[in-house]
Amino acid sequence: MPSPADKANDAPALEVIRASRHFGAVRGLDDVTVTAARGEFLTILGQSGSGKTTLLRIIAGLDHPTSVAALRIGGKDVLGLPPHKRNVTTVFQHYGLFPHMSVGQNVEYGLKLRGVGASERRTRAEAALATVRLTDKYDRRIHQLSGGERQRVALARSILTEPDVLLLDEPLGALDERLRLDMQIELVELQRRLGMTFVFITHSQEEALTMSDRVILMRGGRIAQEGTPRDLFERPCSRFAGSFMGVENIIDGTVADFANGIAGIATPAGIFHGLWTGVEPPRVGQAAALLLRAEKLRIGTTAFADSFEGRITARIYKGKYIDVAMETRVGVIHARAWTDEDLTSDTVRIGWSAGDARCVPAEG
Numbered sequence: 001m002p003s004p005a006d007k008a009n010d011a012p013a014l015e016v017i018r019a020s021r022h023f024g025a026v027r028g029l030d031d032v033t034v035t036a037a038r039g040e041f042l043t044i045l046g047q048s049g050s051g052k053t054t055l056l057r058i059i060a061g062l063d064h065p066t067s068v069a070a071l072r073i074g075g076k077d078v079l080g081l082p083p084h085k086r087n088v089t090t091v092f093q094h095y096g097l098f099p100h101m102s103v104g105q106n107v108e109y110g111l112k113l114r115g116v117g118a119s120e121r122r123t124r125a126e127a128a129l130a131t132v133r134l135t136d137k138y139d140r141r142i143h144q145l146s147g148g149e150r151q152r153v154a155l156a157r158s159i160l161t162e163p164d165v166l167l168l169d170e171p172l173g174a175l176d177e178r179l180r181l182d183m184q185i186e187l188v189e190l191q192r193r194l195g196m197t198f199v200f201i202t203h204s205q206e207e208a209l210t211m212s213d214r215v216i217l218m219r220g221g222r223i224a225q226e227g228t229p230r231d232l233f234e235r236p237c238s239r240f241a242g243s244f245m246g247v248e249n250i251i252d253g254t255v256a257d258f259a260n261g262i263a264g265i266a267t268p269a270g271i272f273h274g275l276w277t278g279v280e281p282p283r284v285g286q287a288a289a290l291l292l293r294a295e296k297l298r299i300g301t302t303a304f305a306d307s308f309e310g311r312i313t314a315r316i317y318k319g320k321y322i323d324v325a326m327e328t329r330v331g332v333i334h335a336r337a338w339t340d341e342d343l344t345s346d347t348v349r350i351g352w353s354a355g356d357a358r359c360v361p362a363e364g
């Protein structure tokens with residue numbers, strides 16, 4: 001028989017079951033269930049106001065849900081426990097470092113609060129700094145560090161106490177583009193090496209796609225979709241999810257037919273087909289959208305069953321390809337041409353294979 005302690009060890013790192021947080025009439029969080037497996041890199045993705053911070057604050061114990069069925073961290077019920085009694089640590093966008101202390105003192109701070117002796121603190125802080133490649137910066141002052149180094153000090157401080165869950169609140173948001181890309185890779189490597197559970201908050205679909213094991217897309221305090229980065233990118237379940245995941249062309253219409261997973265969407269330019277990726281099967285007549293990624297469109301070929309005509313209004317040379325904008329009967333359509341030969345005439349036919357297009361419900 002496993003002991004209760006063993007059971008706790010098998011439990012997911014994080015379980016937030018049916019949490020709601022209402023601010024007067026505003027539903028900051030509305031009946032949301034989020035779990036994270038041990039060692040998982042889970043991303044909470046959403047635009048401003050979607051409820052990401054509210055969820056994070058509830059996990060950290062900085063705010064309390066209006067209602068919740070369960071809140072467990074590392075298998076332990078933490079409802080009602082103050083932040084410092086929960087085995088979670090938060091890394092904030094603006095680092096939360098003490099500017100008047102050295103790097104070493106900042107990293108050791110959590111251990112000092114827990115009454116750990118000076119020599120053990122130093123040993124552990126040096127090990128944590130080595131993990132984030134800052135071995136020689138122990139005595140530096142915070143203001144002598146670059147943005148990326150400050151973020152790494154904040155990380156070193158957070159991993160030192162070995163939390164069950166590390167919460168990262170837009171940690172790369174303050175960094176410039178180049179550093180942000182480097183830190184994305186570094187963060188994932190660190191997470192893999194430590195085998196720690198990361199819950200990463202961002203509004204950037206690109207960060208979510210490149211870093212996560214799993215993504216939860218939030219909208220208006222609810223979960224719009226969850227799955228692997230590939231699921232979200234290749235099988236958005238709604239018009240909203242498709243738009244958020246960067247689909248360039250969204251054509252609204254109604255469902256005309258459905259067979260073998262492929263839906264026909266009636267649009268002003270005719271009935272067009274794509275793979276239905278909504279959660280529920282479609283109903284004929286329901287409002288729906290056809291999602292067409294620019295790179296999946298083919299210009300100047302009549303090889304496809306689904307196609308329409310467009311008049312080229314802009315060509316932007318991008319090096320590897322040419323970004324093309326076209327006026328069509330369904331509005332402006334963006335496509336990619338791979339050679340100039342595709343663009344010899346101003347009026348072109350744009351086609352696609354039904355398996356490369358997606359059809360989704362307009363709502364949900």
Ligand SMILES: Nc1ncnc2c1ncn2[C@@H]1O[C@H](COP(=O)(O)OP(=O)(O)OP(=O)(O)O)[C@@H](O)[C@H]1O
Nearest residue numbers: 023026027028046047048049050051052053054055
């Ligand atoms: N203390 C509060 N009082 C009133 N409304 C609040 C409070 N905190 C959050 N809200 C509301 O709850 C909703 C969710 O907010 P939340 O801060 O969780 O969003 P977010 O996704 O983290 O946004 P951002 O990316 O801008 O931080 C918003 O409509 C917000 O205005």
